[in-house]
Amino acid sequence: MSDDGPERQATFGTDGSLETDTTPEATGENDFGERKAENETDGGYSRYAVSSLLQKAVRRSDEEVAAWAAWELARSGYAWNLWDRLNLYVVEDLRAGSEVALTVERYEALATERWEPDGWRGRLCAVHAALATARARSTREAANADAYFSAVAEERAKARERGEEPDRDFPAGDLEAGGRFDVALDGHTGEGAERDRGTRFFKTRGARVGPEGEDERSARWQRLAMSLDDDVDYSAAELEHAVAPVDPDDPWTEPAEIDGSEDDENDGDGEDGSGDIGDGDDASTDGDATPDGSLTDFSG
Structure with missing residues (x-):
């Protein structure tokens, strides 16, 4: 006590x-x-x-x-x-x-x-x-978390001294690019900056929210803000993915491709593989955001 x-x-x-x-x-x-x-x-x-x-x-x-x-x-x-x-x-x-x-x-x-x-x-x-x-609802979750994480920290330190892998590790593991939490390594981190993960990466991947997703108004605002960005042209698929809720069973995995094209991880514009994820048509011509923030369907 x-x-x-x-x-x-x-x-x-x-x-x-x-x-x-x-x-x-x-x-x-x-x-x-x-x-x-x-x-x-x-x-x-x-x-x-x-x-x-x-x-x-x-x-x-x-x-x-x-x-x-x-x-x-x-x-x-x-x-x-x-x-x-x-x-x-x-x-x-x-x-x-x-x-x-x-x-x-x-x-x-x-x-x-x-x-x-x-x-x-x-x-x-x-x-x-x-x-x-x-x-109020009683629980020892914070105290239990503190005790567990402290024990894991000690175990990791002892394992390193022995030159072995620890029996238990932190939830984040090694927290490195390409790992489970790769999406966390955006332009706000050194690893993300080295990979040119700027605005496009953050908006379409790093800013996504939990299983409940954005409400209708917030999603509309986000689509409009992205559509009006003078520096980055987003495809319709990117606009949709940005506001889509994460998978409740797998909240960290992001697709390697959005809209069927490779994600080059940088935010340049043009035809040099510069991160305009899509099939060659940007948000201004394919699935453009209307003034109310919804997506125009050109499929017909």
Whole structure:
């Protein structure tokens, strides 16, 4: 488990005893009229135990336990610990893209900047934030990815030292031209620049999007922009391929040819094999883009 942040991190003294920075709000008496010990909550619990319980409750989607743990930390003067933990749980235990991150941030701002963190309104914010995280989709995907990639990095390094191939490699492998991720090596990279992979390559291959594809409006804009390009003449097939969704089962493979002609990978114009991928007719004469961005069908 991570530490409690740079300002109030627990440390151990030379004699092995735990040294902490207990804020004034966290001192005083517990619910039983006894003076609180270091890191003790008002209910008589260790704040470390309550904080850990909060994380496990969020992870296991136990709303009641999460709400109580957050309330206990907030009312006991450990709101700083609570909000630090909740923000960590958002990235450690929830599905990527969850809007709960913004929700927690807003509740924290209300509880700590507008109201008193351990007051009634501050406690309500704590409960709301805990409930929001507990109700969100739980997953350890980011933490699992970090652990897996770190283990692979170590394995690759050991394999290189032995002069062997690693048992496990990164998803990108060697990331070299001609490999699975060849399309990533466009003009924005050294390898792509060496191969003259400029605007044509990027527009027709590198800028394609996921299996859902571009929506109708975006596709129209892209076709129009490419058709109006004064430097590159695109064939009808190139215009269509540029906005076609990638294959969900094989999102990285690009055809060696578009419109039946070899892709020469560069962006020159003319009849010298300069990358005008097509059958000799460019977008201005074969399948021209109309003012509304659609393609005129000359097949009839």
